[in-house]
Amino acid sequence: xxxxxxxxSQVPVFEEAPVELRCNxxxxxxxxxxxxxxxxxxxxxxxxxYLSGSTLVESINGFEAEFNKSQTxxxxxxxxxxxxxxxxxxxxxxxxxxxxxxxxxxxxxxVIA
Amino acid sequence: DSGVTQTPKHLITAxxxxxxxxxxxxxxxLSVYWYQQSLDQGLQFLIQYYNGEERAKGNILERFSAQQFxxxxxxxxxxxxxxxxxxxxxxxxxxxxxxxxxAFFGQGTxxxxx
Numbered sequence: 001x002x003x004x005x006x007x008x009s010q011v012p013v014f015e016e017a018p019v020e021l022r023c024n025x026x027x028x029x030x031x032x033x034x035x036x037x038x039x040x041x042x043x044x045x046x047x048x049x050y051l052s053g054s055t056l057v058e059s060i061n062g063f064e065a066e067f068n069k070s071q072t073x074x075x076x077x078x079x080x081x082x083x084x085x086x087x088x089x090x091x092x093x094x095x096x097x098x099x100x101x102x103x104x105x106x107x108x109x110x111v112i113a
Numbered sequence: 114d115s116g117v118t119q120t121p122k123h124l125i126t127a128x129x130x131x132x133x134x135x136x137x138x139x140x141x142x143l144s145v146y147w148y149q150q151s152l153d154q155g156l157q158f159l160i161q162y163y164n165g166e167e168r169a170k171g172n173i174l175e176r177f178s179a180q181q182f183x184x185x186x187x188x189x190x191x192x193x194x195x196x197x198x199x200x201x202x203x204x205x206x207x208x209x210x211x212x213x214x215x216a217f218f219g220q221g222t223x224x225x226x227x
Contacts, residue, residue, distance in 0.1 A: 034215070043115065043203060044218040090156065100146055100169055101205075101216055105155035 002026055002095045006104035013081055014112050021076040021107045023065075023091030032094040033074040034101065035065055039087045047089070050074065061085075086111045116140065119204050119219035127227055131192040134222045138185055138206030144168070145187040146207070146216060147179055151200040162187055194226045 007022045025031060032051050036044040048059040055067040065076045074091060088108050092101040116139035126132055138145050147159040149172075158171035162181035173179075176194075181187045191198060201223050205216040 036218075043117075043220040044205075045115070046215055046217075049215060100158045100161050100171065102158070103148075103156035 002093070002102050004091055004093050004102050004104035006089075006091055006107050008107050009105065010108045010110065012110045012112055015083055016080045018079050019077065019081050019085075019109065021089050021091075021109065023074045023076065023104060025072050025074065025091075025093045027072050030096060033065070033067055034092040034094075035059075035063070035074075035076050036090040036092060036103075037087050038090065038106075044090065047076075081109070081111045083111050083113060085109060115217040115219065117204060117206050117217050117219035119202075119222050121222060122220065123223050123225075125225045125227060126194060128194055128196060130194050130226075131190065132194065132224065134189040134191070134202055134204075134224075136187045136189070136204030136206075136219060138187070138204075139217055142206035142208055142217070143185065144207045144214075144216075145181055145185070146205040147173075147187070147189050148203040148205065149200045150203060150221070156203070159189070191224070196226050199224055199226045 003026045005024045013019045034049045035047040037047045038044050048057045050057050050067045058064045063078045088106045090106045091104040118137040120135045143164045146161045149157045159173040160179050161169040165181050176192050179189045201221045203218050203221045205218045207214045207216045
């Protein structure tokens with residue numbers, strides 16, 4: 001079955017420390033990969049996406065993710081987090097064509113001052 | 114602001130009742146998706162409509178139904194409500210086509226069944 005696994009449900013980290021949020025998906029020939037962020041009491045916002053080309057993609061607020069086909073992973077990283085990064089992060093995959101997004105269960109990132 | 118509008122924002126109703134959630138997609142988007150977000154199940158895909166036609170079905174209960182109207186807005190109807198239906202319901206929309214098309218999410222409707 002098509003699935004997305006986010007290994008950590010909660011990640012506490014101190015401000016200005018680096019963070020990695022892990023995401024693995026079930027293997028498929030072609031996938032499109034997304035990270036969404038949900039701030040408290042808000043909807044989901046697209047953070048970054050991988051469709052094709054360079055395996056390293058970046059967001060405007062300093063996050064990056066790397067598509068690793070051999071490990072079927074799309075981990076999200078940031079070298080130095082801020083309090084404002086506190087949110088829930090969802091990894092999502094489109095497995096083929098115009099099929100709907102399949103989401104992981106989310107990782108709650110808590111940045112501690 | 115994603116451009117996707119969901120109403121109402123909050124809804125409290127009793128078990129056994131029926132409710133309708135409404136979604137207006139971004140201007141020009143033909144696809145509408147409905148998702149249910151709960152603490153134990155995470156984000157579950159319910160159903161997708163494309164230009165008025167049902168395109169894909171996920172984990173949608175038989176008590177739930179949806180439709181997309183000619184003006185492209187969509188409604189999700191939930192009937193015979195149970196306590197376990199309490200959740201955040203999201204609508205998302207995407208453009209006409211292209212693989213890997215990004216979906217834009219509304220703010221959600223928080224449904225509480227008491």
